[in-house]
Amino acid sequence: MKNLSLILILVLIGSCSSKKFISGTVTDTEGNPIYNITVNSPQAIYRSHLTDNDGKFRICVRKRDSIRLCFEHRLFFYFNYNGLEDFQDYYKKEIDVRKEDKYINVTLEKTPERIHCDSLISKALDGAYYIKGQIYNKKGQALPLVDVLVEDLPFIPRQTPFFTTSGLNGVYEIAIPNRDSVRITFSDMLDKKEKTVTIKGENSRNINITLE
Known part of the structure; x- marks a missing residue:
């Protein structure tokens, strides 16, 4: 029984030492936080993460010398809206994070489709x-x-x-x-x-x- 407990403790310690959390903030080129950006990684332990209203995220990954993070987003609706289709509103971005990095800032650039959409929204808000x-x-x-x-x-x-x-x-x-x-x-x-x-x-x- 004692041996089993020792094995479980060693497994738990090994599991904790083999993973890390990376946090950060995603903004656009004007410094505005971006909500609902998908953050993923080939080294992710659990699942992808979405940025919150402040553009912040926290993802759990396996420890590696270099960790690849991917940031992307598509503007979509869950049912058809006037025949409009979803589109990628920010260019997908992949970066390599060093194993000592715990916090990163990421800037995403709007696609031409997003820029056009913003102009339509601005006109409608006028x-x-x-x-x-x-x-x-x-x-x-x-x-x-x-x-x-x-x-x-x-x-x-x-x-x-x-x-x-x-x-x-x-x-x-x-x-x-x-x-x-x-x-x-x-x-x-x-x-x-x-x-x-x-x-x-x-x-x-x-x-x-x-x-x-």
């Missing part, structure tokens, strides 16, 4: 206004985690002010482009319920929705 409201089910209970998005945009609204998710109290707030009429879709992916409404003009600043 003169945009915000609406807010609360989302309920037919029993009058507040619905959290409902996706709210603006339809008919020339870009995928994910990660823009034209897409949001309701909070725990069912409250949402979303940007609306300055157009005569705008369609907004509310999607409860859990209960598979969806509703699209059309608003006209800036007079509609508060809209409560019931999903049935």
Whole structure:
């Protein structure tokens, strides 16, 4: 029994000494942190990691003299949006990290597709206004985690002010482009319920929705 315990302890020590954590921050060329960048490595022990809202990541890898890290991202949506396809919005980047390095900063460059997309988003935000409201089910209970998005945009609204998710109290707030009429879709992916409404003009600043 003592021998078995000793073996387990030695295995655990060996496992801990054979791996390390690498942390870092991913930004664009203007120094802005980039959210949701996939960080992977051939030496990764568990799985790939995604950067958080501050562009930070932490990945566990096997100890090597040189460790290859890969950073990439594709802008996508989980269902078709006006026939628009996902695209790579930052150039994929691979770097070799020395075994003594524990923290690194990485800069990614936008692709031409991303630059064009940003110009479309900027144009749509010019003169945009915000609406807010609360989302309920037919029993009058507040619905959290409902996706709210603006339809008919020339870009995928994910990660823009034209897409949001309701909070725990069912409250949402979303940007609306300055157009005569705008369609907004509310999607409860859990209960598979969806509703699209059309608003006209800036007079509609508060809209409560019931999903049935």
